Amino acid sequence: xxxHRASHPLLPNLDEELVRVMLxxxxxEKVDDLFSDIPPKLRLGRKLRIPEQSPExxxxxxxxxxxxxxxxxxSSVCFLGGGVWPHYIPAAVDSIASRQEFYTSYTPYQPxxxxxxxxxxxxxxxxxxxxxxxxxxxxxxxxxASAAGEAVxxxxxxxxxxxxxxxxxxGPGRRAVIETYTxxxxxxxxxxxxxxSSGRISLEDxxxxxxDDVACMYLENPNYFGVxxxxxxxxxxxxxxxxxxxxxxxxxxxxxxxxxxxxxGADVVVGEGQPLGIPMNYGGPxxxxxxxxxxxxxxxxxxxxxxxxxxxxxxxxxxxTMVLQSREQHIRRENAMSNVCTNQSLMALTAAAYLSTLxxxxxxxxxxxxxxxxxxxxxxxxxxxxxxSPHFQGSFFKEFxxxxxxxxxxxxxxxxxxxxxxxxxxxxxxxxxxxxxxxFCVTEVHTRDDIERLAVALEGALx
Amino acid sequence: xxxxxxxxxxxxxLKELSRPGRVGTLVPIEPLAHKNLKDPSLLxxxxxxxxxxxxxxxxxxxxxxHFNRLSQMNFSVELGMYPLGSxxxxxxxxxxxxxxxxxxxxQAHPLQPDETVxxxxxxxxxxxxxxxxxxxxxxxxxxxxxxxxxxxxxxxxVRKFLHDAGRPDRDEILVPDSAHGTNPASAAMAGxxxxxxxxxxxxxxxxxxxxxxxxxxxAGMMFTVxxxxxxxxxxxxxVCDAVHKAGGLMYYDGANMNAMLGHARPGDMGFDIVxxxxxxxxxxxxxxxxxxxxxxxxxxxxxxxxxxxxxxxxGERYVLDYGLKHSIGRLKGFVGNSAVLLxxxxxxxxxxxxxxxxxxxxxxxxxxxxWKSLDPEAFPVSHGQGLRRKHEAVVSAKSELSGSAMTxxxxxxxxxxxxxxxxxxxxxxxxxxxEPTESEPLEMLDEYxxxxxxxxxxxxxxxxxxxxxxxxVGRVDEVKASHPLTLKVHW
Numbered sequence: 001x002x003x004h005r006a007s008h009p010l011l012p013n014l015d016e017e018l019v020r021v022m023l024x025x026x027x028x029e030k031v032d033d034l035f036s037d038i039p040p041k042l043r044l045g046r047k048l049r050i051p052e053q054s055p056e057x058x059x060x061x062x063x064x065x066x067x068x069x070x071x072x073x074x075s076s077v078c079f080l081g082g083g084v085w086p087h088y089i090p091a092a093v094d095s096i097a098s099r100q101e102f103y104t105s106y107t108p109y110q111p112x113x114x115x116x117x118x119x120x121x122x123x124x125x126x127x128x129x130x131x132x133x134x135x136x137x138x139x140x141x142x143x144x145a146s147a148a149g150e151a152v153x154x155x156x157x158x159x160x161x162x163x164x165x166x167x168x169x170x171g172p173g174r175r176a177v178i179e180t181y182t183x184x185x186x187x188x189x190x191x192x193x194x195x196x197s198s199g200r201i202s203l204e205d206x207x208x209x210x211x212d213d214v215a216c217m218y219l220e221n222p223n224y225f226g227v228x229x230x231x232x233x234x235x236x237x238x239x240x241x242x243x244x245x246x247x248x249x250x251x252x253x254x255x256x257x258x259x260x261x262x263x264x265g266a267d268v269v270v271g272e273g274q275p276l277g278i279p280m281n282y283g284g285p286x287x288x289x290x291x292x293x294x295x296x297x298x299x300x301x302x303x304x305x306x307x308x309x310x311x312x313x314x315x316x317x318x319x320x321t322m323v324l325q326s327r328e329q330h331i332r333r334e335n336a337m338s339n340v341c342t343n344q345s346l347m348a349l350t351a352a353a354y355l356s357t358l359x360x361x362x363x364x365x366x367x368x369x370x371x372x373x374x375x376x377x378x379x380x381x382x383x384x385x386x387x388x389s390p391h392f393q394g395s396f397f398k399e400f401x402x403x404x405x406x407x408x409x410x411x412x413x414x415x416x417x418x419x420x421x422x423x424x425x426x427x428x429x430x431x432x433x434x435x436x437x438x439x440f441c442v443t444e445v446h447t448r449d450d451i452e453r454l455a456v457a458l459e460g461a462l463x
Numbered sequence: 464x465x466x467x468x469x470x471x472x473x474x475x476x477l478k479e480l481s482r483p484g485r486v487g488t489l490v491p492i493e494p495l496a497h498k499n500l501k502d503p504s505l506l507x508x509x510x511x512x513x514x515x516x517x518x519x520x521x522x523x524x525x526x527x528x529h530f531n532r533l534s535q536m537n538f539s540v541e542l543g544m545y546p547l548g549s550x551x552x553x554x555x556x557x558x559x560x561x562x563x564x565x566x567x568x569x570q571a572h573p574l575q576p577d578e579t580v581x582x583x584x585x586x587x588x589x590x591x592x593x594x595x596x597x598x599x600x601x602x603x604x605x606x607x608x609x610x611x612x613x614x615x616x617x618x619x620x621v622r623k624f625l626h627d628a629g630r631p632d633r634d635e636i637l638v639p640d641s642a643h644g645t646n647p648a649s650a651a652m653a654g655x656x657x658x659x660x661x662x663x664x665x666x667x668x669x670x671x672x673x674x675x676x677x678x679x680x681x682a683g684m685m686f687t688v689x690x691x692x693x694x695x696x697x698x699x700x701x702v703c704d705a706v707h708k709a710g711g712l713m714y715y716d717g718a719n720m721n722a723m724l725g726h727a728r729p730g731d732m733g734f735d736i737v738x739x740x741x742x743x744x745x746x747x748x749x750x751x752x753x754x755x756x757x758x759x760x761x762x763x764x765x766x767x768x769x770x771x772x773x774x775x776x777x778g779e780r781y782v783l784d785y786g787l788k789h790s791i792g793r794l795k796g797f798v799g800n801s802a803v804l805l806x807x808x809x810x811x812x813x814x815x816x817x818x819x820x821x822x823x824x825x826x827x828x829x830x831x832x833x834w835k836s837l838d839p840e841a842f843p844v845s846h847g848q849g850l851r852r853k854h855e856a857v858v859s860a861k862s863e864l865s866g867s868a869m870t871x872x873x874x875x876x877x878x879x880x881x882x883x884x885x886x887x888x889x890x891x892x893x894x895x896x897x898e899p900t901e902s903e904p905l906e907m908l909d910e911y912x913x914x915x916x917x918x919x920x921x922x923x924x925x926x927x928x929x930x931x932x933x934x935x936v937g938r939v940d941e942v943k944a945s946h947p948l949t950l951k952v953h954w
Binding site for chain 2: 008009010011012013014018019021022023025026027028031033034035036037038039041042043044047048049050051052053054056059060062063064066067068069070071072073076078080082083084086088090092095096098099100101102103104105106107108109110111112113114115116117119120121122123125126127129130131135136137139140142143144145146149153171173174176177179180181184185186228229230231232233255256257258259260263264272279280281282283284285286295298304305306307308309310311312313314315317319320321323324328329330331332333334335336338339340341342343344345346347349352353355356357358359360361362363364365366367368369371372373375376377395397413414417422425444445446447448
């Protein structure tokens with residue numbers, strides 16, 4: 001450390017006099033002595049090759065200038081979905097999520113000073129259980145994909161079986177993460193095909209593939225194509241016949257109108273909580289939802305759980321604390337249910353704020369607005385020459401697939417993007433649709449003008 | 464002693480505040496889309512229509528009051544000292560919030576074409592260069608969401624590398640007994656058997672004990688340097704050699720990197736794989752438990768094994784690159800915790816290379832100073848008495864009473880300061896793990912040390928009484944919390 005460096009706002013003790021006082025107490029002559037336990041050959045012995053400090057103003061100005069080259073609203077309009085969706089975030093929700101008391105705290109290891117975060121997370125768990133029709137919801141995992149990975153791992157653990165069935169119409173990113181998470185357990189992931197006309201999972205194929213090796217069936221509802229799986233109860237019943245778990249992956253916004261997974265037999269629900277008041281943030285931080293129907297499963301689930309209790313001296317009053325910690329890594333180490341420690345608590349709190357701001361009426365209206373707008377847009381795109389919209393016959397919620405008679409999805413995607421319309425994320429060939437196709441997402445944020453702009457952009461891209 | 468009283472609002476649950484018919488916001492409705500559509504919910508097939516939806520019904524102000532009151536019952540870094548050992552609860556610069564809160568960040572969709580997010584990708588590319596420089600690694604993947612996910616990625620790299628080398632029989636990972644619980648948990652998740660390495664009486668891992676534990680089955684070792692006792696592992700190089708000689712790879716747990724910036728680099732010590740906790744070392748807010756970001760970095764020979772995507776440069780353009788030949792695959796649905804990465808980048812720019820080096824110097828200075836300000840009779844150390852500490856110090860709360868560490872922790876809460884981490888690492892009795900970080904002014908370090916010393920004295924003299932008493936609630940009933948288990952409220 002240099003002796004005469006100027007002060008720095010982040011380093012209150014960067015001061016010759018203070019350093020001297022501290023060294024004296026420690027019994028060292030210079031700061032360097034504190035590092036004398038590092039063998040000399042391991043000392044860096046040079047400056048870091050990182051540019052020197054900049055004032056806050058400069059950093060802010062430069063970074064905002066760099067970021068402003070991103071194409072985001074209002075310089076573009078976004079119709080992308082696939083697991084992250086554009087929704088409006090009420091200002092009140094942002095205000096709550098921006099409270100430093102929440103965001104500069106950490107895991108509530110000392111419950112007596114952390115009742116605020118604990119109660120908020122308990123409220124999140126309660127709200128999500130109601131929304132999902134589940135009995136226990138943890139206080140967050142990283143995102144939908146990793147939650148799906150953990151769910152399949154849990155299914156393997158509790159059933160002792162080695163195969164996971166996965167809908168052929170689930171998000172490719174989620175599928176990939178499930179494979180990464182389960183491969184070390186020796187689990188095999190097999191696809192259940194979908195009906196080419198409706199886009200829904202084939203019940204016959206599920207029947208064919210279910211057997212005593214199957215730990216779980218993972219489906220998404222709505223699925224990656226935006227199509228609602230109509231036979232939830234039948235799919236669950238089939239899985240249960242083979243004593244496999246049904247794991248449902250959801251976009252929570254859809255549950256404003258669509259039946260909660262607990263009501264059609266899901267044993268585990270995972271999902272992406274991002275649309276509940278969390279910005280898209282180019283991929284994160286988001287919110288992994290993880291909930292189970294049977295409280296017995298709660299003892300095998302990953303992640304932190306908050307429970308309600310009382311202060312010892314005041315049994316009539318409520319208080320909150322972390323529970324079932326014996327599942328977790330800091331207690332159980334290599335026998336823990338998961339390695340997760342840092343999670344996405346702030347996002348869970350945000351989701352609780354969002355759900356309570358919208359409320360029962362607002363959340364239902366939101367669902368209606370989303371489904372009406374997306375169907376309106378799909379109809380409008382059906383009038384675009386060379387486009388089949390929607391490609392699938394199955395009812396959809398906020399996303400739908402459009403296929404192109406003779407255009408490459410990737411070039412349609414790029415051409416629309418060049419016109420400031422981010423839409424039509426290309427569907428992977430692996431889906432085997434035949435024609436090339438893209439995924440479109442329409443929500444409450446889109447106006448008729450936005451949708452017209454989308455149609456014109458698609459027309460231009462297909463022309 | 465200063466008076467402290469934490470707020471207590473007796474705030475009801477949302478459901479108790481609810482009254483039918485209230486809303487907190489109006490949802491935008493596009494009239495044209497609703498034309499000729501009597502009931503949009505009928506677009507959902509009858510078999511899948513929701514029958515019952517219960518959510519609280521509150522006005523906007525009621526929602527705000529509820530959560531603002533909760534926030535007042537939550538201790539945080541910006542309210543007071545929060546020296547939770549191993550968590551690096553430093554100050555998170557406000558400007559990072561302002562930058563990450565910009566619409567051009569918040570509204571960027573992860574599936575946007577690369578050419579529409581060149582600005583952001585250029586920042587990530589540069590961040591990766593900085594992290595590589597700080598650690599002595601060749602490349603990083605920024606995609607992992609937290610430290611534990613970085614660890615999982617790291618051990619999956621070990622696994623895949625050995626499988627590709629025709630050695631799937633190497634199925635053991637060495638983990639010191641002082642390690643964080645995430646280490647053995649991550650190794651087990653990746654299918655490894657965990658071999659515990661004992662620390663010696665100085666709290667360090669000896670190369671000789673590693674040598675005695677490695678075999679043909681050794682896949683690698685996870686090693687935290689400095690360790691959870693706050694001690695630099697003096698035989699780290701020899702340990703790396705021993706594992707390498709046995710045919711294994713070395714994994715560096717970067718949880719304690721706040722002691723090392725600009726002083727020493729894991730890459731130079733012999734590590735092959737590293738993860739960093741950006742929410743610790745690089746000052747991104749801990750969010751009441753998360754989010755974080757846990758980028759994973761590797762030496763040149765392992766670059767192709769990194770989780771995808773990575774950010775690559777092709778000519779003048781930056782791209783999300785999914786094309787690494789031996790990649791362990793994906794661990795997250797999308798790019799990564801991008802808004803966290805952006806904050807970490809801003810932090811590095813605010814400090815620069817010399818500033819980062821000062822961060823570690825001052826963090827180490829603070830930890831040693833605070834330790835030496837403690838009454839040595841009250842707070843002896845069980846390991847490495849004569850050794851310097853790095854970013855944190857672990858002491859034992861000496862008392863004839865068991866549970867003294869927890870009692871002292873609670874007494875600190877009464878003073879408006881957060882407690883140290885208690886009862887970790889597991890190898891220390893009545894452990895108090897104190898990590899003040901470079902953020903705390905000297906005056907605060909003095910106040911904290913005085914608080915600990917006085918709390919001990921009061922405990923010993925029997926004058927402490929019930930603690931905590933100035934917090935929102937008194938000691939919480941942990942037994943009742945599990946019997947019966949209440950994980951939600953019913954509507």
